Amino acid sequence: MVQGYFSIKYKAGLKRVHLTEEKIKRTTNLTLRLNEREARALNIYCQRFRVRSKSDFMRRTIMQAIIGRFDAEHPTLWEQGELTLFSHELKNN
Numbered sequence: 001m002v003q004g005y006f007s008i009k010y011k012a013g014l015k016r017v018h019l020t021e022e023k024i025k026r027t028t029n030l031t032l033r034l035n036e037r038e039a040r041a042l043n044i045y046c047q048r049f050r051v052r053s054k055s056d057f058m059r060r061t062i063m064q065a066i067i068g069r070f071d072a073e074h075p076t077l078w079e080q081g082e083l084t085l086f087s088h089e090l091k092n093n
């Protein structure tokens with residue numbers, strides 16, 4: 001169970017201990033500018049789908065796009081593109 005920046009851990013199954021998770025603490029600010037139509041669309045979306053936190057929604061949406069792009073573009077062993085590491089080794093030998 002996660003509550004804000006704290007998680008509840010059970011120690012020996014008897015009592016709860018609150019631990020601060022410094023690694024996930026959000027300390028960096030990001031400013032995002034929208035035009036009137038974009039802001040209106042965001043407000044309508046948040047009202048229609050009952051988004052409680054626009055900040056959390058934007059963070060999740062941005063990170064989902066970033067991670068999705070990383071997943072789509074990661075190199076694989078069976079990729080048909082140019083394998084730079086092996087290609088350079090073969091050409092140099």
